[in-house]
Amino acid sequence: MSIKVAVAARNVGKIYGAGAAAVNALGDVSIDIQQGEFFTLLGPSGCGKTTLLRCIAGFETPTSGTILLSGRDITHTPPSARPVNTVFQSYALFPHLTVADNVGFGLKMQGKSRSEVASTVARVLDLVKLEAFADRLPAQMSGGQQQRVALARALAPAPEVLLLDEPLSALDLKLRKEMQSELKRLQTETGITFVFVTHDQEEALTMSNRIAVMSAGELLQVGTPRDIYDRPVNRFVADFIGETNFLVGEVDGTAVRIASGERLDVPLNGQTGRVTLAIRPEQIKIGTVPGGLAATVTDATYLGTDTHYALALSDGSALVARVQSRTGDDFAVGDTVGVTVDASAVQVLKE
Amino acid sequence: MSGPAASKRPRSNGATGWLLSAPALILLAIAATGPLFIVILYSFLEKGDYSGVRWILSGDAWFRVFFEKDIFDGTVSLADANLAIIWRSVKLSLATTIITFGLGLPTAWFIATRPATQRAFWLFLITIPFWTNLLIRTFAIMEVIRNQGLLNTFLLHYGVISEPIQILYTDTAVLIGMAYVYLPLMVLPLFAAIDRFDFKLIEAGYDLYATRIKVLRRVILPIIRPGIVAGCILVFIPSLGAYVTPRVLGGGKNMMIGNFIELQFGQGQNWPLGAALSTMLLIIVLGSLVVYMRVSAREEPHG
Ligand SMILES: Nc1ncnc2c1ncn2[C@@H]1O[C@H](COP(=O)(O)OP(=O)(O)OP(=O)(O)O)[C@@H](O)[C@H]1O
Ligand SMILES: [Mg+2]
Numbered sequence: 266m267s268i269k270v271a272v273a274a275r276n277v278g279k280i281y282g283a284g285a286a287a288v289n290a291l292g293d294v295s296i297d298i299q300q301g302e303f304f305t306l307l308g309p310s311g312c313g314k315t316t317l318l319r320c321i322a323g324f325e326t327p328t329s330g331t332i333l334l335s336g337r338d339i340t341h342t343p344p345s346a347r348p349v350n351t352v353f354q355s356y357a358l359f360p361h362l363t364v365a366d367n368v369g370f371g372l373k374m375q376g377k378s379r380s381e382v383a384s385t386v387a388r389v390l391d392l393v394k395l396e397a398f399a400d401r402l403p404a405q406m407s408g409g410q411q412q413r414v415a416l417a418r419a420l421a422p423a424p425e426v427l428l429l430d431e432p433l434s435a436l437d438l439k440l441r442k443e444m445q446s447e448l449k450r451l452q453t454e455t456g457i458t459f460v461f462v463t464h465d466q467e468e469a470l471t472m473s474n475r476i477a478v479m480s481a482g483e484l485l486q487v488g489t490p491r492d493i494y495d496r497p498v499n500r501f502v503a504d505f506i507g508e509t510n511f512l513v514g515e516v517d518g519t520a521v522r523i524a525s526g527e528r529l530d531v532p533l534n535g536q537t538g539r540v541t542l543a544i545r546p547e548q549i550k551i552g553t554v555p556g557g558l559a560a561t562v563t564d565a566t567y568l569g570t571d572t573h574y575a576l577a578l579s580d581g582s583a584l585v586a587r588v589q590s591r592t593g594d595d596f597a598v599g600d601t602v603g604v605t606v607d608a609s610a611v612q613v614l615k616e
Numbered sequence: 617m618s619g620p621a622a623s624k625r626p627r628s629n630g631a632t633g634w635l636l637s638a639p640a641l642i643l644l645a646i647a648a649t650g651p652l653f654i655v656i657l658y659s660f661l662e663k664g665d666y667s668g669v670r671w672i673l674s675g676d677a678w679f680r681v682f683f684e685k686d687i688f689d690g691t692v693s694l695a696d697a698n699l700a701i702i703w704r705s706v707k708l709s710l711a712t713t714i715i716t717f718g719l720g721l722p723t724a725w726f727i728a729t730r731p732a733t734q735r736a737f738w739l740f741l742i743t744i745p746f747w748t749n750l751l752i753r754t755f756a757i758m759e760v761i762r763n764q765g766l767l768n769t770f771l772l773h774y775g776v777i778s779e780p781i782q783i784l785y786t787d788t789a790v791l792i793g794m795a796y797v798y799l800p801l802m803v804l805p806l807f808a809a810i811d812r813f814d815f816k817l818i819e820a821g822y823d824l825y826a827t828r829i830k831v832l833r834r835v836i837l838p839i840i841r842p843g844i845v846a847g848c849i850l851v852f853i854p855s856l857g858a859y860v861t862p863r864v865l866g867g868g869k870n871m872m873i874g875n876f877i878e879l880q881f882g883q884g885q886n887w888p889l890g891a892a893l894s895t896m897l898l899i900i901v902l903g904s905l906v907v908y909m910r911v912s913a914r915e916e917p918h919g
Contacts, residue, residue, distance in 0.1 A: 324819055344822040357820040361838045370834075371824035422825065 269300040270336070271426050271458040272321055277330035279316050279482075290316040291327070292482040298426075298460060299475075300335075303452050305461045307469040308479035309505070314462045317479075318428050321460065322351050335425060345374075350419035352429040356411050358403040364414050365390070365399040371422035385421055392451065393417045409440045416451065426458045433468070445472055466506045470494065478502050494545075500614050503543040510549070510584045512542040521613070525580040527558050531611040541614045546573070548610035549586035551596065557605035560584065562596050576604065652898075659891035667885045677888035681896055698876070698893075705873040706900065708787060708862075709855035712794040713802075716851050717844070719795070720802035724843075727803075728810035739807065742800050750797065754864045757793050758784060761865075785867035793861040798854065802847040809843020845912060853901055873897055 279291040290313045298304045306314045319325040320332055323344035331340045339347055350371065359367050365386050372382045390396050393413040403411055412432060419427055429448075433441045449472055452459045463469055469476050470490040477487045478501075486498045497503035500511065514523040516537045520530050523542070531542060551560075551574060563583075564575035572595060576584040584604065596602055659677050661669040684695045727738040745753060760766045763780040771777045783789050817839070821831035837844070859874035866872070871879070873893060880890030 322823060324822075344819070345825050345827060349823075351820075351823045353816055353820060355814075355816055357814065357816040359817060359820070359835060359839075370821075370826075374825040374827075374830060418824070 270297045271300040271302070271334070272296075272298040272460065273333040273336075274317070274320070275331045275333065277317070277320060277327045277332065279313070279320060279325060280328045290482055291320075293330070294479075294482075294484050295330075296477060296484060296487065298458060300458055301456050303449065303459045303461065303472060303474045305463060305469045305473035305476045306479060307463060307466060307476050307505075309464060312479045313482040314464070314479060315430055316482075318351075318430050318460065318462055321426070322349055322428050323347050348422075348425045350422060350424040350427055352415050352419045352427065352432045354431045354434060356403075356415040358411060358414055358418070360403055362402075363399065364395060364401050364403070364406070367403065367414055368417045368421050370418065375422060389417045389421045392420070392454070393447075409436060409444070412436065412444060413447075416448075420451070420455060420457070423455075424457065426460060429459060429461045431462050431464070433463075441468075448472065470506070478505060480505075495612075497543060497612060497614070500541055500543070503612065503614065508546050508585065508587075510544045510546060512544065512582060512584075513539065514542060515539055523578075524582055525558065525578040529558075529606075529611070530608050531613055532608060533613055536613055536615060543612040543614055544584075544606055544610065546585045546587040548606055549584065549588075550605045551576070551586055551588060551602045552605065553603060555603060557603035560602055560604045562598050562600045562602060565596065565598055567595075576602070578604075655891045655894050657891075659888055659895050661888050663886045663888050667881075667887060669887050674888070677886070677892040680886075680889050681892050701871050701876045702873055702896070702900070704787070704870075705856055708790055708794065708872060709852050709858075711791055712798060712855045713848050713852045715791065715795040716799050716802040717848065720799060720806050720847060723799075724803050724806035724810050727807050728813070729815075735811075739804075742803050745797075745800060750860050751864070753797065754793055754861055757789075757796060758865060761789055761792065784865065785870065787866070787870055789865040790862045790870060790872070793865040794855050794858055797858075797861060798851045801850040801854070805843045805846035805850060806840065807843075809840035809846075813840055841912070845908070849905065849908070852904065856901060857897060 274294050274296045277291055277294045278289075281288040281290055294313075294317060306317060308314055316325060320327050323339070323342060323346075327340060331338050333339065334347065334349065359370065362370065368389055369382045369386045372385055377385070386399070387396070390399055393416055395410065395413050395417065398406060398410065398414075403414060406414065412435075415432070432448075433444050436444060445468060448459070448461075461469075461472065470493075473490055475487060475489055476493050478485045478493060480501055486493055486502050488496075493502060493506055497506060497509075503509045503511075512523045514521040514529070516533065516539075517528060519533065520528040521533075521540060521542060522528050529542065550557075558578055560576040560578050562574055563577050564573075566573040567590065570590060571587050572590045574586045574588060574596065576586060578584065586604070658669055660673055660675065662672045662674040662676060664670050680695065681698055682695055683692050684697075685692055723742075727735055727742070730738060758765070761783040762768070763782065763784065765784075767783070768777075768780040772780065783792070813836070817835055818831055821835045826834060856872075857874050858872055859878060862870060862872040863875050863878075866875075873896075877890050877893045877897070880886045880893065884890070
């Protein structure tokens with residue numbers, strides 16, 4: 266089975282400005298985004314997500330490297346000649362055009378016939394459930410509806426790739442959840458490759474086929490949500506995706522000696538010297554002593570289904586454990602407990 | 617607002633408000649419509665012996681706006697000279713509007729796309745001409761374009777032309793002058809409109825396969841249209857009634873309607889004709905405004 270690559274970036278670098286004011290927005294980014302994939306660029310503010318997306322859309326020209334679309338070099342192709350459409354964060358709907366004319370704009374510019382434009386617009390408005398709003402102006406719509414118009418407008422010309430730059434960030438939480446599943450549905454129904462930008466890790470995990478984690482203009486890790494969550498390549502990724510406990514230690518034979526002096530048997534891949542152990546809070550089990558690492562409960566927060574325990578190891582290093590609430594085995598602040606973790610649930614990261 | 621007394625008697629608030637502003641309103645009404653009324657009235661009176669009017673109702677002035685009677689055989693024909701002047705005025709004003717729009721749009725665009733800190737400076741430059749008297753600015757233009765002026769001297773010196781080009785006292789001179797004088801009135805409302813324009817929409821246009829021309833025609837121009845309308849009205853109307861510029865740069869021959877009206881009140885000693893021409897000017901302005909509004913209303917998005 267051959268997987269077709271929709272968009273590829275080859276050693277893409279982007280420097281804004283020149284001289285002393287130059288900003289290195291993208292370092293040396295190489296990435297393959299597969300056809301029909303829901304691909305997410307995830308990273309903190311200012312890491313270059315928008316820049317990479319704008320290079321794919323054609324609004325920015327990379328300072329170095331090339332962008333390929335289905336194998337064709339489009340690095341210097343203007344945006345109007347790329348079969349790629351963008352959903353803008355601010356929607357950027359044309360205020361003087363009705364919803365139908367907004368959605369039909371791209372088709373009209375492509376020179377499609379009047380009847381073809383009309384039928385496609387009707388079909389796409391149906392897809393985003395806005396049939397009843399065709400004759401409204403954008404100003405007469407709610408934020409969520411405008412969002413759908415923006416989506417419909419970008420989908421109407423049936424682009425090879427749809428680029429979405431934090432399209433949900435202006436919506437309130439409830440609407441946001443709704444649009445997340447809506448986007449996922451649209452992506453599956455249309456089969457169009459989605460490249461989605463967000464700095465919300467939860468959004469990324471729930472929606473994506475694959476995620477690229479970025480930091481300071483570099484790609485740190487590309488993989489499925491599971492890969493990234495379970496096997497983060499470094500401390501930054503582990504910290505950025507979900508909650509993580511970090512324990513610093515020293516490789517000692519086949520185990521790691523942590524600061525409190527205890528030895529933990531963990532899967533080592535030939536690491537030596539100082540390492541960081543990453544442990545997800547839900548992987549930590551706590552029981553009565555003796556058994557496992559001795560720790561003191563410093564705080565307990567009951568959250569309904571879960572209880573969060575803040576723990577301190579004998580050397581004072583802090584751990585957070587998330588335990589399913591069950592009657593009978595809860596601990597109180599000040600209790601001494603034994604902490605155990607499955608060796609397979611521990612990620613050993615190079616310091 | 618009306619203060620504490622008004623809150624006790626809220627129902628009389630409106631009436632009291634009108635009553636209190638009545639003197640101002642009456643004064644304003646008289647000041648605004650009084651002179652206009654006098655002009656219209658004079659256009660229906662008979663001309664006095666040397667100047668002024670005789671208080672006899674007559675349609676003679678209006679007749680003379682459009683027709684002329686041969687002094688020998690009394691045959692009536694269209695007043696070609698008058699109509700030519702009116703037509704030239706409309707033509708030159710339209711041309712001025714088009715020229716100032718052509719120059720003003722890129723200028724306003726340039727200013728609106730400067731960093732916020734520099735915009736005030738560029739706008740300030742645009743308003744500098746307003747500091748100087750119109751007459752003096754017009755003479756300055758004359759100095760540039762006359763036969764021994766800057767432009768011709770320069771071109772002659774570098775051998776581009778072998779003898780001076782006659783620009784002064786032509787329609788071209790009047791156009792240059794009016795475009796120069798009225799350009800700021802075009803730039804300022806255009807700037808205000810472009811300043812409010814969301815530049816992301818241009819990217820959205822390109823993204824949706826529009827070429828540069830299409831983005832200009834389908835996105836930018838329709839959205840900044842209120843500014844375009846305001847600028848065109850602000851330029852067209854005063855151009856139509858321009859007096860100083862055509863007087864100085866057009867010489868005596870290339871009159872516009874403003875000069876022609878002045879002639880009637882001065883040398884011509886025909887106040888009713890001058891008044892009728894003024895009313896005529898007013899009608900042209902109102903008419904073109906109505907046409908413009910009709911046209912722009914029709915092109916609004918329907919629905
Ligand atoms: N037009 C520009 N000129 C100069 N620097 C820029 C420009 N656009 C972005 N930058 C800089 O490039 C870097 C990356 O910006 P980018 O917008 O790609 O970040 P981002 O990951 O999208 O962030 P956010 O999540 O806040 O949107 C930032 O340091 C930013 O300040
Ligand atoms: Mg961004």
